[in-house]
Amino acid sequence: MTVALIGAGPGTADLLTLKAARLLAEAEVVVVDRLIDESVLALINPAAEVIDVGKKPGGSSSQELINELLVTLGRRGARVVRLKGGDPFVFGRGYEEALALEAAGLSWEVVPGVSSALAAPAAAGIPVTHRAIARGVLIVTGTGTNEDHLDFARLAASGITLVVLMGVARRAALVAQLLEGGLAAETPVAAISNAWTAEMKVTHGRLDDLGSMEILAPAVLVIGAVAALGTSAVLDSAALNR
Ligand SMILES: C[S@@+](CC[C@H](N)C(=O)[O-])C[C@H]1O[C@@H](n2cnc3c(N)ncnc32)[C@H](O)[C@@H]1O
Structure with a gap:
């Protein structure tokens, strides 16, 4: 199964791509950042497990832990979505997550977002x-x-x-x-x-x-x-x- 690194856009769900909306509706596990609008979260499959790794100033999940989490979930073979604000590859550390998945032999794709x-x-x-x-x-x-x-x-x-x-x-x-x-x-x-x-x-x-x-x-x-x-x-x- 391919892990999808999805750009959530800058705010409300109106600026989400159609592909992002489809993958959110089909997801089994979604790993989300902070600053993701409620209207975007509302598009997640209601049966999906949602894991909040929001990085708040001072206390946060480290990037290494997030990478490990994505690899663990990817290995389970679930439909995993990593939801990031804006575009995953614009100051989003999305490529680091992609590399971690690649190193673990997992397939990944990026769904660009409106930055x-x-x-x-x-x-x-x-x-x-x-x-x-x-x-x-x-x-x-x-x-x-x-x-x-x-x-x-x-x-x-x-x-x-x-x-x-x-x-x-x-x-x-x-x-x-x-x-x-x-x-x-x-x-x-x-x-x-x-x-x-x-x-x-x-x-x-x-x-x-x-x-x-x-x-x-x-x-x-x-x-x-x-x-x-x-x-x-x-x-x-x-x-x-x-
Ligand atoms: C870690 S960067 C992530 C950028 C994101 N990947 C993107 O493409 O928009 C976070 C920064 O994006 C900007 N940002 C994100 N969402 C915003 C919004 N709705 N309004 C204004 N600035 C925003 C701010 O400069 C914020 O400090």
Whole structure:
């Protein structure tokens, strides 16, 4: 039996792929992360065993334990689904889980999901690329691990959009590095919290405000000229539920 690593999308079940919905309905065991919307969980086969491995700050199932769990379940021959927020291969550690399954001789497949990296800006009406003002987009983590490898001076000069995931806690440090790299203090920024849920909140500002802006996690930060764009109609989260 193939273990399916499924992307749950960024919020409510409307943004789930049809394949993901079908596999959830057929699953016998589902291993879920935190931040998965109730409307997605409601699509799981009612007879399935649901195992919550949600990683909460401070206390969590380690990635190694999750890998071992998936291998154990896969060996039982059950229909196993691993349900992850957004897309499993965008800051989702989905590939590590795939490798663990591969090493155990088990078959796996990935079902892509709509990543918050693109869907959160879209929810605010922000296009991450724009023919005139942003010829590309770079998706990065705001956690310390990869930051040291980013060339902020070149980024600042490139004029492409920067989309930052997991960046709320360390945003002040990120701003300092971008300013030091030469990005203008007035560069537009936008923060989209809880995109595609009823709690969605969009905040616009400029780069030198970002450190002090009130932003609830989870949020996607957009830095660059496109962050000044957006449509007021979609800022009303109620519009998402119409
Ligand atoms: C561990 S990463 C997982 C990303 C996920 N695999 C994806 O493709 O969206 C978690 C980060 O995704 C972003 N995120 C996930 N869901 C979000 C949402 N509904 N609204 C805003 N940001 C979200 C936040 O930056 C959060 O810190």
